[in-house]
Amino acid sequence: MKLKRGVMQKWASGCRATFQIFVPQDIAACPCIVILCRNPHSHPPPAPAKTPPALKSLFFDLLSLLKWKLADATPRRIFLDTAFVEGLQQALSWDPVRMGRNATLPDLHPSFANLDHVRRLINSMCKDYYPCGTGYDGMYYSAHFNIANADRITRCCASR
Helix, strand or coil, rough: CCCCEECCCCCCCCCCEEEEEEECCCCCCCCCCEEEEEECCCCCCCCCCCHHHHEEEEEEEHCCCCCCHHHCCCCHHHHCHHHHHHHHHHHHCHEEEHHHHCCCHHCCHHHCCCHHHHHHHEEEEEHCCCCCCCCCHHHHHHCCCCCHHHHCCCCCCCCC
16 A cells, blocks of 8 residues: 655644654545654644534524624624523523523534634624615615515614
8 A cells, every 4th residue: 555645734833743644545445544743742722713514504593583683793792682592502402500601602612702703604694684784875775676664774764
C-alpha cells in the first residue's frame, strides 16, 4: 500500500506541536489515515465555529416565534424574550427547576456563544422577512407596491 502526504492548515497560535498526516492513495481500499503529532499539544482544541444546518434551522424556527419583534431583535433581546427561551427549553427538553437555570443558546451549540455569529444569523433572517429594511425604505416599499395592510411594516408615517 502506498501513502501520500496530506496537508493540514496551520493555525496562528504559539503551539509548538507539529502534525504529519499520511493518507492512503486508495482511500476506498484502506479507509484509515495516520496522524503523527510531535511536541506537546498543551492547549484545548478551538471551540466549534460552524453551526450544523439542523441547529441553524432550529434557531430560525425559534426566531420565528418572535413574530413582529424580529424587526428589533438582537442577541441580548432574544435571550430576554420569554417565548424564545421557552421554545429553546422545549427543543432541548430542558427542565429549569432540575437544571437550576434557564437554557441559553450555548447550551444548544457552542458556536452560539459568539454573539457576533448570533447577530449575523438574526440579520440574515431579518433580510428574508424585511427585504427593504424596517426604516423609511421599508415603509416606502410596503406603501407603494400594494402590499396588504396586515403585512405592512409601517401603518402610518407623518411629519410634525
